[in-house]
Each structure stands twice: as C-alpha cells, then as structure tokens.
Amino acid sequence: MTPPLRRTLLIAGGAALAAPALARPALAQGLAPTPTMRGSANNYRPGAAIVPRIGQGGFWLTGTVRRAGDGAPIPRARIQIWAHTTEGHERDPHSHGATLTDAEGVFRMEMPQIVPAFGQAHGHLAYDAAHDENGYETVFLRPLLRSARDTSLTAHFVLRRA
C-alpha cells in the first residue's frame, strides 16, 4: 500500500490546486487542456480491463483528471496505464490496466516497478474518449521518472469537452 505520507501530500496537492480556483475564478477559467505528448500512444492496446492493480504491484502511478477552464475534478474518468516493467514489455497485454478516478478526480494505480526501456524510464497513460462516457477529448501522456530508482510517478490530465 501507499505510505500515508504520500496520500497526505496528494490530498494537500489537490487542495492547493483547488484553492486558487475558488479564490480567483477569472484566472481558473483559463486552465488550458493538457496536450498529448510525443510518442505517448506507442504500444497502446485499447480497452484494457479495469483492474485493482497491474501484476504484482510495488510501484504507484497517481494523478488527477480535471476539466479545462474551471479545473473541476472529473469523477469516474477511465485512465489506462502501461509501461515496460519488471513484469513485461509495453506490448504485453498483462502490462496494461485501467482505473477510474474517485469523486475528487484522483486516480491511483499500483503496478510493477517501471524500468528503463528505449533509453528512458517512462510510463504511458491514456484518457481514451472511445472507452469513457464522460465526453472529453482523447489525451495520451508519457511522463518520465526523475530517476530509474523512483517507486512512484505522477501525471495530471486537464481535459477539453469533446
């Protein structure tokens, strides 16, 4: 399980993101949608099952999903995750899994340790409009681990209405 400290940080981070939105609505109106990153859709296998965790776990991929403009959290958004890990290559079906955001738009997926592949330790995330009923545009992300020894990775989505 996640150490309690990290969960606290995540909640605190969410509060910090939400606070300016309440205090300065004019500025929050301009929250720009996240662009799809280069190479982020590589080895994507659409429609992976929603799972409690991928493989044996041990690594955490967390983040938030919010609406462009006002920054409101998007609950029950389906995020698919895959990576080259200690348990398989990116293309392997068992390296893929999906999860749903909670009421605060937060997702947390436990998965095997990500290891460097193709020159960089990195993860892949997808919000795929074809597999989600919230009605936002598809976005793919490819965040990098700061160090190959990291045991967690964070990525945030800001989505635009389709």
Added chain:
Amino acid sequence: MTRGRAALAWVGLALALAVPLVVAARSPLLAWREPIYIAAGMAGVVGLGLLLVQPLLAGGHLPGLRLMASRRLHAWVGAGLVLAVVLHVAGLWLTSPPDVVDALLFRSPTPFSAWGVVAMWAVFGAALLALLRRRLRPLLWRLCHVTLAAIIVLGTVVHAWLVDGTMGTLSKAMLCLLVLAAAARAVHEARLPAALRRLGRRGG
C-alpha cells in the same frame, strides 16, 4: 615501437572494447528484456566499440599492422559496423515498432534518437562512399569520407551518452572519450584544410 609497448597497446585496446561489453552483459536491466531486445542493445555497444577501432586502423596506428593491411581491415570492420547498426535498429524495431518508426521520422520524444538516426545514415553513406572509392578523386573522396566519419562519431557518442540503458556509466564514459580522442586524431591527420585548398585550386 618495442615489442613490449606493442603488446601493451593491443591489451589496452582489447580492454577498452571488452570492459564496456562485460559491464553491459551484466546489467540488471537484462532480466526484464526479451532476447531480441538484449541483442539489439548489445549490437549498439559493439558498434560504439568498433568506432574506436576504425580511426586507429585508418591511420595505421595499431602496432604490427602495415598500412595496407590496416586499411583493408578498416574496410572489413566498416562492414561489421554496418551490420551492427542494422542489427541494432532491426532488433529495436521488432521489440517496439512505433518507437523505432518515431525515431526514424525524427518525431521521437527521446532527445538521443535523432543523434542515433543521423549517425546511422552517415554510416550507410560512408560505406556507400567506400564502395565508390575508385570512381572519385582521392582528395574529394577523403574529404567526404572523413566528414561522414566525424558525423558518425559525434552522433553515436551523444546518442550513447544520453541513453539510459545497459551500459555502465563509467565504462561508457571511458569508451566515449577514447572514441572521441581517436577520431580527433584521425581527422587531424587527414589534413582536411589542405585537401580543401588543393581541391579549390583545381576546381578554380
């Protein structure tokens, strides 16, 4: 060169090539890779090592080898380098096709890919040029071949250095510095400014 120093030079070269290979072969990353991916990575390490041999052979700097024999070996090692590059790219392609397509089209998110792809095309260009050697004026041929060789070395060293892969940091740094030093010496000995001046005079 005395026999002792000659032996030392060969042992030094063998170590410079073998140590990075052994370190890469013991990388913990291999436990989580399929054999084709492992072979592709190793082909890259071998290719980098051959880049140390090539300028030494071109300049006839390896003791016990006459210049003619050295140049003939340079051609064979060049063919080996082409093979290493082909195996490197093909193995990576089989492992993850979209990542290699991105690299070849210069739209990869990884900054090292473009350096590697430029070096790959320069390897193919230098090899093609070697096949056409007799059809070109020697000065022009030398100018083009050495320029391509410099691009190969620079592109490969930057590519290898930026990759977080199976090579050990220290052995990779040592090999890269040796490759750069050997290439710099070979470029210096090729006396390109003089060749350019003579070509210019003939052309004008």
